[in-house]
Amino acid sequence: MIARSTIVAATERLAARARWHPLEFAFWISAFSAIYLMPSQHLILTEIAWLGLFALSLDLILGYAGIVSLGHAAFFGFGAYAAALLAKYEIINEPVLAMLAAGAGALMLGFVTSFLVLRGSDLARLMVTLGVALVLRELANRYGWLTGGADGLQGVTIRPLLGTFRFDMFGHTGYAYCLIVLFVLFLIARRLVNSPFGLSLLSVKGNPLRASAIGISVDARLVAIYTVAAGYAGIAGALLAQTTAFASLEVFSFDRSADLLLVLIIGGAGYLYGGLIGAIIFKFMQDYLSALTPQYWPFWIGLVLVTIVLVGRDRISSWTAPVRSLSVLMDWRTLRSSQVTRPPERTFQ
Amino acid sequence: MAARACSAEASGYRGTQMLTILFDGIAYGMLLFVLAAGLAVTLGLMNFVNLAHGAFAMAGGYVTVLTVNRLGVPFLASLPIAFLASAIAGFILERTLYVHVYGKSHLDQVLFTIGLVFMSVAAVDYVMGSSPVFVQVPGSLQGKFDLFGIGIGRYRLLIIIICGLLTIALQCTLAFTRFGSRLRAAVDDSRVARGLGINVNRIFAFTFAFGSGLAGLGGALGAEILGLDPAFPLKFMIYFLIVVTVGGTSSIIGPFFASLLLGIGDVAGKYYVPTLGSFVIYTIMIVILIWRPQGLFARTSSR
Numbered sequence: 001m002i003a004r005s006t007i008v009a010a011t012e013r014l015a016a017r018a019r020w021h022p023l024e025f026a027f028w029i030s031a032f033s034a035i036y037l038m039p040s041q042h043l044i045l046t047e048i049a050w051l052g053l054f055a056l057s058l059d060l061i062l063g064y065a066g067i068v069s070l071g072h073a074a075f076f077g078f079g080a081y082a083a084a085l086l087a088k089y090e091i092i093n094e095p096v097l098a099m100l101a102a103g104a105g106a107l108m109l110g111f112v113t114s115f116l117v118l119r120g121s122d123l124a125r126l127m128v129t130l131g132v133a134l135v136l137r138e139l140a141n142r143y144g145w146l147t148g149g150a151d152g153l154q155g156v157t158i159r160p161l162l163g164t165f166r167f168d169m170f171g172h173t174g175y176a177y178c179l180i181v182l183f184v185l186f187l188i189a190r191r192l193v194n195s196p197f198g199l200s201l202l203s204v205k206g207n208p209l210r211a212s213a214i215g216i217s218v219d220a221r222l223v224a225i226y227t228v229a230a231g232y233a234g235i236a237g238a239l240l241a242q243t244t245a246f247a248s249l250e251v252f253s254f255d256r257s258a259d260l261l262l263v264l265i266i267g268g269a270g271y272l273y274g275g276l277i278g279a280i281i282f283k284f285m286q287d288y289l290s291a292l293t294p295q296y297w298p299f300w301i302g303l304v305l306v307t308i309v310l311v312g313r314d315r316i317s318s319w320t321a322p323v324r325s326l327s328v329l330m331d332w333r334t335l336r337s338s339q340v341t342r343p344p345e346r347t348f349q
Numbered sequence: 350m351a352a353r354a355c356s357a358e359a360s361g362y363r364g365t366q367m368l369t370i371l372f373d374g375i376a377y378g379m380l381l382f383v384l385a386a387g388l389a390v391t392l393g394l395m396n397f398v399n400l401a402h403g404a405f406a407m408a409g410g411y412v413t414v415l416t417v418n419r420l421g422v423p424f425l426a427s428l429p430i431a432f433l434a435s436a437i438a439g440f441i442l443e444r445t446l447y448v449h450v451y452g453k454s455h456l457d458q459v460l461f462t463i464g465l466v467f468m469s470v471a472a473v474d475y476v477m478g479s480s481p482v483f484v485q486v487p488g489s490l491q492g493k494f495d496l497f498g499i500g501i502g503r504y505r506l507l508i509i510i511i512c513g514l515l516t517i518a519l520q521c522t523l524a525f526t527r528f529g530s531r532l533r534a535a536v537d538d539s540r541v542a543r544g545l546g547i548n549v550n551r552i553f554a555f556t557f558a559f560g561s562g563l564a565g566l567g568g569a570l571g572a573e574i575l576g577l578d579p580a581f582p583l584k585f586m587i588y589f590l591i592v593v594t595v596g597g598t599s600s601i602i603g604p605f606f607a608s609l610l611l612g613i614g615d616v617a618g619k620y621y622v623p624t625l626g627s628f629v630i631y632t633i634m635i636v637i638l639i640w641r642p643q644g645l646f647a648r649t650s651s652r
Contacts, residue, residue: 068456116639122455123398124642127594130587131635138628254583258463265460295479299471305464309457310449 018194027273028183035176042171048283049178050239055263055275056182056189057232062261063269064193065225066205067117070126070257071133072233074113075106077251079234081140081147082106084247088156095161095242099181102238103231110230114223130254137252152248156241167243174243181239182276185232190272192228201225255298262305265313368499370617376505378612379512380574382605384567384585385592386519387439387560393536393598395451395553398458401465402564402589403582409435409565410572410581411473414482424487428511428569435565440558447557466582474579481578484569508570515563519601532556536598591634597644606646 034045054076061067082102085091092098116128140147147153160166165173192198203211204218212218241247250256259282267278285304290297388402409431416422416430442465450461490507493500523529534542535549543549568577575585588611596607611630618629637645 062456068459070459116635119639119642121642123392123594124638126398126455126459127590128635128638130590131631131638134587135628135631135635138631142624142628254586258467261460261463296471296475298467299475302464302467302469302471305460306446306468309453309461309464310446313457 014194014199018190024273027276031179031183035172035179039170039172042175044283044287046171046174046178046243048279049175049182050236050243051260051263051283052276052279053178053182053185053239054233054236054260055267055279056186056272057229057236057275058260058264059269059272059275060189060193060229060232061226062264063271063274064198064201064205065222067222067226068122068126069117069129070254070261071129071131072229072260073252073254073256074129074133074136075110075230075233076237076240076256077133077136077140077247078109079103079106079237080241080247080251081153081237082234083238084153084156084241084245085146087158087242087245088153093159094163095158095177099235099238099242102241103235106234106237107227107231109234111223111227113230114226117226118219118222130257133252133254133257137249140249140252147247150249152246152250154246156245156247158242158245167245171243178239178243181235185235186272186276189232193272197221197224259301262301265308266304268313365497365499369501370620371613372499372501373505374613374616375609376502376508376612377574377616378609379516380508380567380571381588381592381612382608383512383515383563384571385564385589385604385608386601387557387563388589389593389596389598389601389604390532390536390556390560392593395539397447397451398455398462399447400459400462400586400590401469401582402560403585404466404469405435405439405561406564406568406571406585407469407473407577407579407581408438408568409562410484410568410577411477411482412565413569413572414484414577417484418482424484424490428566431569432562432566435568436558436562438565439561440554443554443557443561466586469582470579477579479579481576482572483577484572486573504573508574511570512567515566516601516605523601528552587631591630593644595634595637595645597646600646603644603646607644 034041038045054072057075058069058072061069061072079102082105083095083098086098086101087093087095092101113132116132117125141149144150158167161173161177165177167173193201200211200216201221203214203216204221208218237251240251263278263282264275265278266281267274267276285300286297289300293299384406385402387405388399391397391399391402412431412434413424413427416427417424422430446461446465450458453461486504490504493502495501523533531542531547532552534545535547535552539549568581571577575581591611592604592608595611596604598604614633615627615630618625618627622629
């Protein structure tokens with residue numbers, strides 16, 4: 001009887017996690033209504049949409065699986081170059097199909113490189129992820145006949161979306177397109193993290209040794225989520241390339257991976273809206289600060305990062321606590337306690 | 350007959366050229382070692398990921414540029430000034446900022462030190478301008494001389510001498526002094542070392558400052574070879590990390606050999622297969638990290 005009621009309680013709690021909250025509806029309704037209500041802001045909103053998707057993909061591996069990556073731009077850049085090349089050489093003319101193809105390519109790349117991040121400490125992972133991004137950047141630089149080298153890939157023409165909707169210079173089509181892609185991928189990610197698979201990921205993040213002791217195959221889980229996240233990042237890169245009709249070596253840069261960490265940290269890692277909220281704040285902050293001092297904008301990024309760490313990440317992201325506790329997306333108490341009593345990672349191996 | 354003599358001469362030329370490349374590679378590698386030695390100890394001792402190590406090297410480089418070019422201090426006299434300036438900067442930052450981050454997760458350490466890198470890059474850009482700067486090296490240190498047909502750059506020879514002496518001094522300090530044995534104890538197991546009454550925090554503060562000073566000295570010496578501009582910490586961050594991760598953090602010998610390998614490999618690679626660029630170095634690093642995640646020269650029983 002006790003066991004049965006416990007199971008019922010547990011099932012109910014898990015179902016509550018996955019339930020849609022009114023605030024979530026409000027978020028998406030306001031995002032979609034911006035298509036009609038804020039036409040003058042569509043360029044920056046487009047950037048927010050693909051940056052949010054990119055941050056969402058980092059959240060999947062950092063927030064849900066605990067992998068610290070300094071080279072997530074590798075997949076983003078791969079997707080961007082793939083989409084731009086497909087359009088330039090007219091291999092796949094339809095942007096949606098090209099975006100899916102670029103995402104699939106990044107997915108494959110993620111699957112292959114995921115085995116590299118399985119082994120080793122945090123430091124080795126940092127180095128390997130960083131190294132993969134650097135290798136790809138070198139390749140893009142080296143094969144200039146294909147990628148345009150340091151000048152970037154120019155002369156890309158993106159055909160109309162689905163053969164009907166032409167990309168315009170005000171970003172109207174671009175925003176609607178990016179937002180729909182973001183929303184669909186968000187739904188998939190939301191389903192994923194609330195599934196038993198998502199829960200097992202959280203346990204792997206909490207303590208890999210104990211997770212494997214209760215029968216979770218840690219490596220397979222990490223490979224799977226890393227692969228999915230790589231595909232997401234590739235699609236985010238493809239969206240960038242398609243809405244700007246351009247791809248340059250900068251998509252692989254270390255700064256991009258570092259900025260992305262900041263985006264996710266501002267919004268708070270470990271719940272799906274973190275990346276999206278972070279992207280909104282980051283883009284508007286960048287817009288404002290770089291208007292003041294375009295050249296010294298990195299200084300302010302650095303200052304924000306240092307301040308966030310010194311004040312404490314959990315305290316900074318606690319401004320989102322009302323949102324979280326209201327929406328029951330993640331139980332605030334379990335979040336707090338898991339952060340306070342974080343077990344030493346892989347110490348006893 | 351003439352052809353054979355010509356080919357023999359060519360192969361001899363190629364041989365001495367190879368030795369010249371080896372010489373340049375050793376100079377580069379030793380420079381990298383002095384630059385990264387502080388990071389090796391920081392990582393090994395406190396398990397602290399300091400991506401901002403290059404910022405101290407950049408500080409040393411700019412101090413030399415300022416003292417030599419603006420104040421007219423002799424180049425050799427400016428080297429200790431660069432060391433001291435970076436060491437003091439390291440000490441102050443360690444006491445005020447870094448000390449709060451030791452206990453935090455690796456993610457926090459990475460975020461924090463990337464933030465410092467960005468701030469230092471933008472600040473130097475603001476004060477000194479974004480274009481590369483050069484140190485006026487005295488004429489007696491410029492040029493090359495021939496030793497058995499090997500072209501030896503005077504400046505690179507100076508680097509090898511200074512860095513070689515520093516390496517020997519470092520190794521002797523670590524192996525034979527009381528401070529060295531305390532430091533090794535703290536690296537091996539800081540909790541037990543604390544239990545034995547060793548003031549690990551003080552050792553760490555001193556080592557951090559000294560390592561920053563070494564980086565500053567390396568930056569001052571390397572400004573001529575590596576080039577110096579505000580992006581220096583970002584450009585060379587990966588090199589320092591390669592030295593430390595490939596060499597392992599359990600001794601000073603591992604990073605030393607890793608630096609030599611990296612220096613020779615980089616110089617030879619850029620000379621013989623320039624089309625591949627840094628591709629080879631990064632690939633080798635990934636392969637080594639897959640093969641031995643704790644580093645090439647690490648003891649197998651690591652913590």
